[in-house]
Amino acid sequence: MPTVLxxxxxxxxxxxxxxxxxxxxxxxxxxxxAEHAQFGGVVPELASRRHVEALPWLVERALQQA
Known part of the structure; x- marks a missing residue:
């Protein structure tokens, strides 16, 4: 079976x-x-920026741990 990311x-x-x-x-x-709690809900613009920031290091860590 293939390895999937x-x-x-x-x-x-x-x-x-x-x-x-x-x-x-x-x-x-x-x-x-925790970051969105201060606003009483999710702020879409902030959330989208945090996804862009988080995904590169999440992928790197997942690949290193595999």
């Missing part, structure tokens, strides 16, 4: 994982919950 973003979280043969080899998540 999985990426996911929700409104306030970014994640990267490496999976092979249905086994999760690594999984990294960056949450923005």
């Amino acid at each position: 999985a990426l996911e973003t929700s409104c306030d979280e970014s994640a990267a994982a490496v999976v092979r043969d249905n086994v999760v080899l690594s999984s990294e998540v960056a949450s923005q919950v």
Whole structure:
């Protein structure tokens, strides 16, 4: 089976994982919950910028941990 790099973003979280043969080899998540709490909810512009900042290091860490 192939090795898969999985990426996911929700409104306030970014994640990267490496999976092979249905086994999760690594999984990294960056949450923005605390940052948005001060505004009483998710601020879309802020969330999108945080995804752009988080994904490169999440991917790097997931690949290193796999």
